[in-house]
Amino acid sequence: MEEVTATVVMEGAVVGPEVAEATTAEKKGFKVVVAVDDSENSHYALSWAIDNILANRREDCQLVVLHVQHFVETTFMYPVAGHAVYAPTLSMDAVRKAHEENSKRVISRAVDICKSKHVDALTAVAEGDPKDAICEAAEKLHADLLVVGSRGLGMIKRAFLGSVSDYLAHHAKCPVLIVKPPKGSHK
């Protein structure tokens, strides 16, 4: 059976304690992990997954909402006389706090979506490079299906252009479902 302890730490990724409870689930159900971020696309992907996958298999389907925070950099390069300056701890904490706030916001919005569709979801937060962190988290969580939105996973949306979903499609151990924004929207 699946075993994910509350103190799982994987090279910078931390799985929240809520997930640990769920893995003592009775049946060997079907676990769907949806990776979310701030973007509309990932929330659409979450809705799509709930409407089309969980709705039909409510009995044994388990949904996990995963959010990946970017690493909090420990050094900052300031262009001050060409020297690298170590960030003072105060500003690091501030940044870390801002990241956490952001995570909370994203996760709570995702959980709201789940609640409005009457689905119980577990949440997990990982830290690090989105591509790797999602892959690892999906593995640790023994996901049967990984769902991601197509673009905007990560802060530098334009630059990535969906490369995270592309990376996952090739490197994740489990099947990956990439949900595009609905036809009406243009990007």
Add this chain to the structure above:
Amino acid sequence: MEEAKERTGTGKKRVMVAIEEHECSHYALEWTLLNLKPTISSPLLLITVQPFSPFTYVAAASYSSPPQELIQSMQEHQKQAALALLEKAKEICAKHGVDVETITEMGEPKEVICQVAEQRNIELLVMGSHARGAVERFFLGSVSNYCVHHAKCPVLVVKQDSGKKN
């Protein structure tokens, strides 16, 4: 054939599975039938696309234009292979009790799959992934890679993992 605009309401989607010459697409089909059966609206579409391209290799190999019979026999062989794949896929679907509609096309697989998905208003495209190395994928291209980027609908990529439990 349903009207393109008709929405299949209750969470059932028009699903198309791309069948290629690798085992991975049959694995993808099985996986989908096992895990997503309630989501599939009847009939399930299976598409296989025969590429034009092998003939360029033949031309190069024979140092000149290859004999007509060779080309014909290659085409025949390809067609047989494609039909065999589709038959096997149909059997798998029958085993799970799912209605199937098959589509055979010729052309560049990745483009044709995306085109057909759009024409038939497919709501979920399922493909196997070759699990080739990065270098191979760069040179030989990857159908699943292309479709992930260019298909307008959600795409499910199922990788055949030898170490997978289940």
